[in-house]
Amino acid sequence: MENLSAFLSEVIRPSEITTPTEPYFDVTKHGVVGDGVTNNTKAINELIKSVSGGIIFFPPGRYLTGTIMLKSNMTLYLTSGADCKDMELFDFGPRPLADDTPVMEDISINNVMVRRATVAAMYIFGIPERPIKNLRVHNFSVESVIDPAIRREPVMMPTFEKMQGKGIIIKNVSDSVFSEILVTTENVPLEYENLENVTFNGKTLAAVPQ
Numbered sequence: 592m593e594n595l596s597a598f599l600s601e602v603i604r605p606s607e608i609t610t611p612t613e614p615y616f617d618v619t620k621h622g623v624v625g626d627g628v629t630n631n632t633k634a635i636n637e638l639i640k641s642v643s644g645g646i647i648f649f650p651p652g653r654y655l656t657g658t659i660m661l662k663s664n665m666t667l668y669l670t671s672g673a674d675c676k677d678m679e680l681f682d683f684g685p686r687p688l689a690d691d692t693p694v695m696e697d698i699s700i701n702n703v704m705v706r707r708a709t710v711a712a713m714y715i716f717g718i719p720e721r722p723i724k725n726l727r728v729h730n731f732s733v734e735s736v737i738d739p740a741i742r743r744e745p746v747m748m749p750t751f752e753k754m755q756g757k758g759i760i761i762k763n764v765s766d767s768v769f770s771e772i773l774v775t776t777e778n779v780p781l782e783y784e785n786l787e788n789v790t791f792n793g794k795t796l797a798a799v800p801q
Contacts, residue, residue, distance in 0.1 A: 614642065615645060615646045615648060616638060616646065617650060618635060618647060621638040622637075622638075623635055623654065624654075625649070625650070625651070625653055627655060629655060631656045632656045632659070635654075636660055639662060640660075644663065645664075645665065646666045647667050649667075649668065649669045649670060650670055651670060651673055652672070652674070654673065654674065654678070657678070658678075663685070685718075685720040693721065694721065695721075695724070696725045696726075699726075699727045699728075700729070701727075701729045701730060703730070703732070703733075704732045704733075705734065705735075706734045709735070709736060709738055710735075711757040711759065711760050712735055712758060712759065713728075713731065713760070713761075714759075715762070716763065717762065717764050718763060719785060722763040722764050722787070723763065723767070724766050724767070725766050727770075728767075728768070729768075729771055730770075730771045731759075731771070731772050732773040733758055733759065733773070735756045736756055756777060757778050758778070758780040759774055759780065759781050759782070760783070761781075761783040761786065761789070762784050763786075764786055764789055765787040765788055766788045767790075768789075769791045770790075772791065783796060784798075785798060786798055
């Protein structure tokens with residue numbers, strides 16, 4: 592989003608600032624530095640990931656950052672004098688359904704073997720407002736490794752959290768079946784959230800891990 596600071600200065604004026612009634616997080620107390628030089632992308636995203644909602648507050652300063660991934664029930668608040676250079680926003684929260692909302696359903700993935708994967712070998716990410724539906728994954732075998740010499744993030748999603756040595760990640764999926772899945776890893780074999788009626792090797796998964 593271009594000229595984010597200028598846009599927010601027009602939307603939120605100093606005279607309109609009130610004491611917040613929701614959780615409030617000053618980014619400078621969470622490893623973010625407003626010196627115009629430090630790349631704060633990782634620190635800001637880690638803060639957002641660690642809280643369930645509230646106000647992410649930027650006091651005066653010049654903050655160098657890339658893509659920021661907001662969640663639902665969260666407000667990004669730049670006070671007067673706060674400048675976020677090159678900031679772009681990516682919202683993980685659901686959006687209203689529209690004519691151009693993607694439909695992803697009736698997908699089959701069969702007979703896949705992955706060896707010595709250094710990042711998640713299967714990353715399935717639907718959109719919250721219209722999850723992937725009727726996905727069938729059968730006979731999928733993956734071996735993920737942690738190689739200290741390789742620090743690699745997914746090429747098409749460079750600001751996502753590190754996935755070093757993880758096995759399978761599933762988000763926003765419904766009415767789907769994963770069968771005969773084998774994951775070998777020293778890290779997390781399976782991560783998931785926002786699931787509905789999904790079975791994994793014969794076991795029905797909860798919406799989120801219990």
